[in-house]
Amino acid sequence: MRYVLVNKPFEVLTQFTDENGRATLKDFVPVPGVYPVGRLDYDSEGLVLLTDDKGLQHRLSEPRYKVPKTYLAQVEGVPTEEALAQLRRGVDIKTSYTAPAQAELLPEPPADLWERSKPIRFRAAIPTSWLKITISQGMNRQVRKMTAAVGFPTLRLIRTQIAHLPVAGLKPGQWRELTEAEAAKLRSAYSATKMPGERAVAPKSTPGSTNEDESAKPAGAGRTAGAKPYAGRPAAGGKSAGAGGRPAAAGKPGRSTDFDKPKGKGGFKPGAGGAGRSAGGRSGGGRSSGRSSGR
Numbered sequence: 654m655r656y657v658l659v660n661k662p663f664e665v666l667t668q669f670t671d672e673n674g675r676a677t678l679k680d681f682v683p684v685p686g687v688y689p690v691g692r693l694d695y696d697s698e699g700l701v702l703l704t705d706d707k708g709l710q711h712r713l714s715e716p717r718y719k720v721p722k723t724y725l726a727q728v729e730g731v732p733t734e735e736a737l738a739q740l741r742r743g744v745d746i747k748t749s750y751t752a753p754a755q756a757e758l759l760p761e762p763p764a765d766l767w768e769r770s771k772p773i774r775f776r777a778a779i780p781t782s783w784l785k786i787t788i789s790q791g792m793n794r795q796v797r798k799m800t801a802a803v804g805f806p807t808l809r810l811i812r813t814q815i816a817h818l819p820v821a822g823l824k825p826g827q828w829r830e831l832t833e834a835e836a837a838k839l840r841s842a843y844s845a846t847k848m849p850g851e852r853a854v855a856p857k858s859t860p861g862s863t864n865e866d867e868s869a870k871p872a873g874a875g876r877t878a879g880a881k882p883y884a885g886r887p888a889a890g891g892k893s894a895g896a897g898g899r900p901a902a903a904g905k906p907g908r909s910t911d912f913d914k915p916k917g918k919g920g921f922k923p924g925a926g927g928a929g930r931s932a933g934g935r936s937g938g939g940r941s942s943g944r945s946s947g948r
Contacts, residue, residue, distance in 0.1 A: 656836045657684055657703040659828035660820055663770050667692045667701055678703070681826045690714055690815075691791055698769065699724070699812030700820040703828075712843045713816075719789040720843065723814040724796050725763055726784045728805040729775065732758055736803040740786065746798040754799070755787040766811075767825055773808045781808060816842065 659682050661667060667689050669679040678689070678701070687703040690713045704710050712718050740756035762783055775781055784805075786796055797807045813820050816839060823829065831839070 654706040654709075654836070655684060655687055655704060656706070656831040656839070657682060657687055657828055658818060658820070658823065658831065659701050659703060660823035660825050661693055661698060661701045662825040663698050664695055666695055682828050684828075693812055694794060694810070697810045697812065698825065699810075700815055700818070700823075701812075702815055702818065706840075708845060709840060709843060712845070714791065716790055718843055720816055721787050721789050721814075722791075722812060723785065723787045725759075725766075725811045725813055726786055726796055726800055726807045727762075727773065727781055727809040728784055728800050728807055729779055729781055730805050731780060731782045732784065732800075732803065732805045736805060739803045740784075740799055744799045744802045746792075746795070746802050749792065751792070751795065751799055752788070752790055755785075757785045759783040759785055769809060770825075775808055 659678065665676045667678065669677050671677050682703065686705045688710060690702040690704060690710050693701050713720050737756050737758060740754050743753050744751045788795060796810055800807045
């Protein structure tokens, strides 16, 4: 597996091809088979991670893993404490609401910062200042939308760090491969078994059991195995033993039901047209000895 860091220059696409002839990462990184983790806007600068480790690439791009990314933002004006507090709490950017971020007003421009290939456009009457912002989401143009929402539009944006990996030492267009220690730390921090703050562990089940272990239920807890349900209630008011109704009361052996009696004299007496009486039951009055199961 290969892991590459590149300092993407201003107005370079975070991809390796472009039908319109614009500059891409292919113009700077001659490493085959690697692809960007996430994206960095065309008009933004800074750190991009490339890899051929597809599993890690997916996890680092997945919002649930909350991979921190740090930016330097040159903004128009000087943000107030209230504006910084809003960035830290989360900002309504119309399409959604951002998660809490780390936001800090720098007392002076960052040291050792390279010049951009095209100077920023700013108004001479309005000062600019620098913010250091760390987010763990990856919404489209998120940092720019955040600073604009609190009243301080971004003029220049530079990504300086992804997780524990800094851009330090790389000039615009330069790249390097991760050391073995850096790669191992990255894989360990965002392995397939880790999902910071989101990991759900399924309860362990004992061998041979299910979520609802029917085999552990007593025989009287439901229908008797293999019996077909009876279409109606017993005519004589007694409880049928097992088939289709409730089981006979436990602990009362010897209790018989009408179904246990021999048919004939002590059994059912058929009525003419359903108007006769059933043994031990009320007058049919047009009712049959049992209610229809479809009612």
